[in-house]
Every structure is written in C-alpha cells, then in structure tokens.
Amino acid sequence: MTPDFLNTIEVILNGLMAGVMYSLVALGFVLIFKASGIFNYAQGVMALFAALTLVGFQTGQIPFAHLVNEIFGTQIHHWGPGMNNLLAILLTILVMIVFAWLVEKLVLQHIVNQEPIILFMATIGLAFFMEGIGDLMWGADLKTLDVGIPSGGSFWWEDVTRTWVSEGHEYYGMYIDLLDVWAAGIAVLLVTVLTLFSQYTKTGRALRAVADDHQAALTVGISLRSIWVIVWSIAGIVALVAGIMWGSKSGVQFSLSLIALKALPVLILGGFTSIPGAIIGGLIIGVGEKLFEFWIGPLVGGATENWFAYVLALFFLMFRPQGLFGERIIERV
Amino acid sequence: MQDTVKEDDILLEVRNISLSFGGVRALENISFDIRKGEVRAIIGPNGAGKSSMLNVINGFYHPQEGEIWFDGKRRHHMKPHQVAKLGIARTFQNIALFKGMSTLDNLMTGRYIKMRANLFSQMVWVGPAQREEVEHRQRVEEIIDFLKIQSIRKTPVGKLPYGMQKRVELGRALAAESKLLLLDEPMAGMNLEEKEDMCRFVLDVNEQFGTTIALIEHDMGVVMDISNRVVVLDYGKKLADGSPDEVRNNEKVIDAYLGVSHD
Numbered sequence: 027m028t029p030d031f032l033n034t035i036e037v038i039l040n041g042l043m044a045g046v047m048y049s050l051v052a053l054g055f056v057l058i059f060k061a062s063g064i065f066n067y068a069q070g071v072m073a074l075f076a077a078l079t080l081v082g083f084q085t086g087q088i089p090f091a092h093l094v095n096e097i098f099g100t101q102i103h104h105w106g107p108g109m110n111n112l113l114a115i116l117l118t119i120l121v122m123i124v125f126a127w128l129v130e131k132l133v134l135q136h137i138v139n140q141e142p143i144i145l146f147m148a149t150i151g152l153a154f155f156m157e158g159i160g161d162l163m164w165g166a167d168l169k170t171l172d173v174g175i176p177s178g179g180s181f182w183w184e185d186v187t188r189t190w191v192s193e194g195h196e197y198y199g200m201y202i203d204l205l206d207v208w209a210a211g212i213a214v215l216l217v218t219v220l221t222l223f224s225q226y227t228k229t230g231r232a233l234r235a236v237a238d239d240h241q242a243a244l245t246v247g248i249s250l251r252s253i254w255v256i257v258w259s260i261a262g263i264v265a266l267v268a269g270i271m272w273g274s275k276s277g278v279q280f281s282l283s284l285i286a287l288k289a290l291p292v293l294i295l296g297g298f299t300s301i302p303g304a305i306i307g308g309l310i311i312g313v314g315e316k317l318f319e320f321w322i323g324p325l326v327g328g329a330t331e332n333w334f335a336y337v338l339a340l341f342f343l344m345f346r347p348q349g350l351f352g353e354r355i356i357e358r359v
Numbered sequence: 360m361q362d363t364v365k366e367d368d369i370l371l372e373v374r375n376i377s378l379s380f381g382g383v384r385a386l387e388n389i390s391f392d393i394r395k396g397e398v399r400a401i402i403g404p405n406g407a408g409k410s411s412m413l414n415v416i417n418g419f420y421h422p423q424e425g426e427i428w429f430d431g432k433r434r435h436h437m438k439p440h441q442v443a444k445l446g447i448a449r450t451f452q453n454i455a456l457f458k459g460m461s462t463l464d465n466l467m468t469g470r471y472i473k474m475r476a477n478l479f480s481q482m483v484w485v486g487p488a489q490r491e492e493v494e495h496r497q498r499v500e501e502i503i504d505f506l507k508i509q510s511i512r513k514t515p516v517g518k519l520p521y522g523m524q525k526r527v528e529l530g531r532a533l534a535a536e537s538k539l540l541l542l543d544e545p546m547a548g549m550n551l552e553e554k555e556d557m558c559r560f561v562l563d564v565n566e567q568f569g570t571t572i573a574l575i576e577h578d579m580g581v582v583m584d585i586s587n588r589v590v591v592l593d594y595g596k597k598l599a600d601g602s603p604d605e606v607r608n609n610e611k612v613i614d615a616y617l618g619v620s621h622d
Binding site for chain 1: 417419438439440443444448449451455456457458459460464467468469471472474476478481482484488491492531535
C-alpha cells in the first residue's frame with residue numbers, strides 16, 4: 027500500500043473517532059427530543075456542568091467557595107485531598123439525576139403542552155443558568171480532567187501499520203489517540219446498554235411508548251412526569267460521558283458548551299428522532315470533515331473543519347429535511 | 360353478554376356530571392351507573408357528548424360539577440395514569456397505539472401497571488426483573504392467542520391494516536386486566552366482517568374474563584345486540600337509559616336519531 031493510501035485510512039479512522047464524540051452529544055439531544063418533543067439547547071452545557079462537577083469532586087473543591095469567600099471574607103477553597111474516580115463519577119451521576127428532577131419540577135412541569143418554540147426558549151434559559159451556576163460553584167478557570175483513561179498515540183498501532191506500506195516507500199505508521207479509541211468503545215457500550223434497556227425492560231418500553239404517543243402512554247398508566255425525569259437523567263449521564271471524553275481531551279473549559287453546536291449538523295443529517303441516526307450522522311460528519319480538510323483543505327487554505335459540517339447540513343436541509351433516518355414530515359391538508 | 364349481572368352490584372357511577380369548555384356545554388347533568396360484569400353501551404348521534412363522557416371517566420377531562428364513584432369509593436380529581444392504576448383501561452376512536460413498537464411490545468406496555476420491578480432491578484436485569492418479564496410475557500401471549508393475532512406478533516403496529524390495529528389496541532387494553540374496559544367506537548370504520556369479529560371479541564372478553572365493559576357506539580344496530588343496558592345521550596343531555604328494547608322504543612330516541620319536524 028502506498029503512503030498516500032495509508033494516510034487516507036488514517037484520516038478516516040481519526041474522523042470516525044471524532045465522529046463518535048459528536049454522536050455522544052447528539053445522542054443526548056435525540057433522547058430528550060423523542061420523549062418530550064423538546065430541543066434541549068442546554069445539552070452542551072449539561073456536558074460542561076457534569077465535567078466541572080466531576081473535577082470538583084475529584085479534586086476536593088468546595089462548591090460556591092468564591093461566593094462564600096466574597097460574602098464572609100473567608101479563605102476556603104478545598105475540603106480535602108479529593109476522592110477516587112469511581113466515587114466522584116457516581117456522585118456526579120447523582121448530581122445529574124437531582125438536576126433532572128429539578129428541571130422537571132421547576133421548569134417543564136409549568137410549560138408542558140406549550141408550543142415547541144416556548145419549550146426551546148426555556149432550554150436556552152436553562153443553558154445560561156447552568157453556565158452561570160457552574161461558574162459560581164466551581165470557578166471559571168481551565169481545569170484538567172483525568173479519570174485514568176489512557177491517552178496519547180498508540181505505539182502498537184504505529185508498529186503494526188508501519189509494516190503495511192509496500193516496499194520502497196518510507197512510512198512511519200499511523201497515529202491514533204488511545205483516548206479516542208477508549209471514547210469510541212465507551213460510546214458503543216453506552217448505546218448498547220441503552221438499546222437493551224429500552225427493548226427489554228418495563229421502563230424502557232415506557233420510554234418508547236411516551237416517545238410514540240403521550241395520550242396512549244397515559245392510558246396504560248405511565249406517568250409522563252416520572253418518565254421525563256428518567257429521560258433527563260439519562261441525558262445527564264450521556265452528557266457526563268461526553269463531558270469526560272471532551273474534558274480529558276482538551277481540558278474542562280467553558281467553550282465545551284459550544285460542542286452542542288456541532289451536534290446540530292449531526293442531528294440534521296441523522297434526523298432528530300433516530301438514535302442510530304445520531305450515531306451514523308456523527309460518524310459521517312466526523313469522517314467528512316477530516317477527509318475534506320485532508321483533500322480540499324490545502325487548496326483553500328485549510329481550516330475547513332470549522333464550517334464543513336454546517337454546509338453539509340445545509341445541503342441536507344434542501345434535499346432531505348427529515349434527515350437520513352428521521353420520520354418523514356407529512357402535513358395532512 | 361352475561362345473564363348473571365346483579366342489579367345492586369355497581370362498579371362505576373357518575374352523578375350529575377356537567378362539563379363545559381368555555382361557553383360550550385358538552386355534558387349537562389348526566390347520571391348513570393355501570394354494573395359489575397355487564398356490557399354497557401353509551402350511544403348517541405354525532406356530537407352527543409359520548410367521547411367527552413368517556414374522557415371524564417378516564418381522567419382526561421375534569422367535570423366542573425358532579426361526582427364519580429368507582430368500586431364503592433368516591434373518586435377525586437385524578438390524572439389519566441392514576442385512573443389506569445385504579446383499574447380502568449380504554450381504547451380510542453382514532454386508535455392511539457405505539458406505532459413504532461411491535462404488537463408484542465404494545466401489549467407488554469399495556470401491562471405497565473401490573474409490573475412491579477423497580478428501576479434498579481431493571482437495570483441489573485438478571486433476577487427479579489427478568490422473572491417478571493417472562494411471567495408477563497406469558498400472559499401477553501395468552502391474549503395474543505385469544506385475539507388470534509399470532510401472525511403479527513413482531514410487526515410494528517404502524518404497518519398493520521386498520522382493522523388489525525383496532526384489534527391490537529383492544530389487546531393492549533386487555534393486557535392491563537382492568538376492572539372496567541372503556542371502548543370508544545370499537546367498530547367504527549370497519550367492514551361487516553371485521554365488525555362481527557369485534558363483536559365476538561367484546562362478548563368473549565365479557566364472558567370469559569368477566570370484565571365489565573362500557574362501549575360507545577354511533578351505530579345503534581350493533582350495540583343493541585351485545586349490550587345489557589344502553590344509555591342514550593344527545594346534545595350533552597341524557598335522553599334515555601334502559602334495556603336495548605326499552606331504548607329502541609323510546610319516543611325521544613327515535614326522534615333524535617331520525618329527526619322530527621317540530622311544528
């Protein structure tokens with residue numbers, strides 16, 4: 027194989043890995059959209075908030091320390107050496123569940139049955155609120171997140187691929203980040219567990235039932251409110267996983283909330299109502315933007331990754347607005 | 360229909376129900392009862408308030424006035440999912456199935472209130488949750504046999520023809536093993552053969568499982584043959600209440616259905 031061909035494979039592989047990350051964020055959107063018809067703008071901020079909370083627990087930060095210091099003139103910041111990863115993750119999951127419950131209690135419950143645009147606006151408000159509360163609780167500084175996932179290039183893969191090149195060429199092997207491989211593995215596991223849960227358990231069926239028909243779900247005894255708490259909790263956990271992956275990769279910073287924007291083209295491609303769509307949409311965007319950068323990038327001065335996904339989404343909107351896997355939108359006259 | 364219905368054995372009673380939407384009076388001072396084990400029909404021309412009545416019993420609408428008594432107890436303001444837990448299942452006039460799910464899953468979802476496993480044991484899956492799943496699956500298969508829908512067990516119900524969807528919806532309501540089954544125009548839009556099948560199922564459910572059934576129908580003919588007692592509504596008011604024969608010969612009912620010139 028020629029080095030050019032191998033390079034292309036490397037680009038595709040890295041694209042797939044990046045795509046998995048996009049899929050993770052998009053998955054959170056789809057879950058909530060299917061169950062309640064709400065486009066949750068706060069999904070990205072939820073990932074940020076989860077990552078901030080996780081780091082806070084890990085390092086033993088005291089929440090609201092700055093606020094307390096400001097008011098009482100104290101000098102507190104840490105309560106101890108922190109805790110181990112597993113405990114911190116479990117506690118963060120607990121926080122996300124409490125958060126889901128609060129969102130239902132304080133926001134959704136009061137605006138249920140409103141126009142979708144009103145629900146959407148509410149989630150924008152929620153996004154701002156969470157960003158603020160995250161800042162207030164844990165501080166706005168850039169934090170490093172390390173939960174023990176290996177990172178850096180895989181030497182083994184480099185060695186293996188080095189031998190693939192045909193004779194007479196110089197090739198140094200493919201680079202693949204271990205963190206990306208782990209992220210992909212965890213994402214696959216997460217989706218598998220979610221799928222099994224929704225297929226073979228009572229609550230999973232109830233989730234699908236609510237996604238299908240609210241009225242019918244009520245008549246078989248399903249309480250919409252408790253289902254919404256469960257859905258937002260799952261979305262919170264998905265956000266935590268996304269937050270861990272992105273946070274381990276590029277640090278926990280407030281720009282993390284902007285990854286939500288990258289999920290938009292993924293959703294337009296995959297369809298807002300399809301979980302497989304979110305995954306495949308993410309992969310297409312990931313591979314597409316890396317390949318485009320690799321092939322076309324040099325011709326137009328690079329930095330195409332910033333806009334490629336949105337342009338692709340625009341084309342999709344023109345020809346297939348429901349996405350690849352979304353339900354066909356048919357308005358009866 | 361069962362011949363052994365006891366007169367004083369009342370399952371559900373509505374007393375002086377009035378319901379209005381803004382200025383529109385949908386129901387005015389309606390009272391009637393449903394006895395344990397009977398097939399009770401609610402009939403009336405279009406816009407008579409039949410579906411509103413069902414929605415009141417089911418908890419979708421909350422009447423401004425009146426009382427609902429179920430199983431000897433007065434029922435207070437309740438949401439539909441709480442009513443379901445009380446033991447009232449229903450079907451809809453325009454079919455409200457979980458269209459993306461298979462027949463089997465629709466029926467399993469119908470057993471939601473019967474299943475007890477908590478969220479945690481469901482996540483663990485092996486153990487109590489799995490045992491429960493198997494147990495309920497068995498009941499669902501029995502219902503599938505009863506309704507003769509074995510061949511469409513795994514088909515997503517959105518793909519089924521109309522008559523079959525109606526049957527699956529009945530199956531989902533049956534799966535709850537409720538005390539009272541509300542059927543909103545179970546024969547609407549069906550051809551003669553499908554209607555006969557549905558009549559047979561309704562009677563079988565009533566006789567074999569002893570389920571009390573309240574059904575709404577637009578078409579008087581079908582109802583008269585399968586129900587113990589009939590209540591007739593028109594423009595939100597009760598016109599008549601009694602055995603099919605009594606109702607058939609009631610002057611007011613004939614007027615409402617055939618129309619008379621008031622001169």
